[in-house]
Amino acid sequence: MAGIAAEARSLVRLSTKGSLATLEATSGAPYVSLITLATEADGSPIFLISTLARHTRNLVADPRAAILLDGTGLGSPGGGDPLQGARLTLSGRAERTDDPAARRRFLARQAQAAFYADFPDFSFWRLEIEGAHFIGGFGRIVDLSPEDLLVPVAGAESLLEAEEGIVAHMNEDHADAVALYAQVFGGVAPDPAAPPNPAQPPWLMSGLDPLGCDLVRGTEALRIDFKGRIHTPQDARKELVRLVDEARATLGSA
Template identity: 35%
Template structure:
């Protein structure tokens, strides 16, 4: 297993927000069933999805929890020359009220429209617990990886507080991050997620992850990184070691 591939594999999972969920078909035994799902990462760094109880993939998961999530770099001209990650996992439906509340708070930041149909229809949160990963970083860069994800040290009150502060008081800094990164300016950007390695911005319906210059292990280090980036004239290269 290559430790050099751990960080790019994890960053791909962070950078994207939708993938192909493959389940074992209940109605067509022996055949895989693929469907597109949006996702964000939960407090443990695992993919979190919100799916309808009447959806085919939900029926499939209720029968067999084994599944995979395929994530590839968006808008790639040559899909075989860019990164893609297959997360082989076991899906677990959240049933604990506190866990559901935490999942909803996080998921709705990334996908605010989901709050409406979640309340109006029978939807449930499921977490994809990774078992193994297959990462391809381009031609010939093929790796089996076990532990790719990282728990989010700020998930919960600390993250929510920092996000609310930035969105309320520092919209200009967020706009500067967008400009530095050449992200779309089709709608005002909002900060929706923070982790030790970077931040998530939501612009319209799209979600974008931007890396910090180095790993931030405390809220103070996050604040220092955000101030540094707000004053930067170009986005610094991430210096944290892989893994």
């Protein structure tokens, strides 16, 4: 179960989009739409939606909702066959959030949304997870609880307060380290035979939490797990330095 829960948590962190299921405000019939996603520090999904959209009107009338995440193409087993790859349905209640951290983490993950994020009809929402159903391929079907999926953040308050500064510092002053994380731990080493592509954006750190950090490059996403749980900014610094040292050692021995 621990391995499946970890796989499900990784799928949530890696997913940049999902299918949002709501209940029609007028008839109660199911309605499904596509949304872009990010996560709060604890792993709760967050999304940005407009009051002009049907799904928003549905949530205002009835907050019950579900989000389906498809792991096809995100490194899950099964290759291109979606029925052999991992998928996860998160169910719970959606609620609007004005938390600045939710806004920051979403826009770090979905940079294109900055264009319309401040439009008066748009607002940020989070899904309060009440349960989940994970399918990891044939014979791997498990129901998961919120405790299986969410990262406890109690005791890590100073880390979360410093997260914005840590992420900015890594992107502005240690872009080489972020690139190393992606190359060594994310398995995205550049093709030595491919010509340089100056139009290719760099990997950026988009978020950090007690169990790891998230990287993005355009629509691509990576999750880098820490060796152990961290609680403070000092812990984060030590772990990020350790990852750089490990990455360099790995490349040196390759």
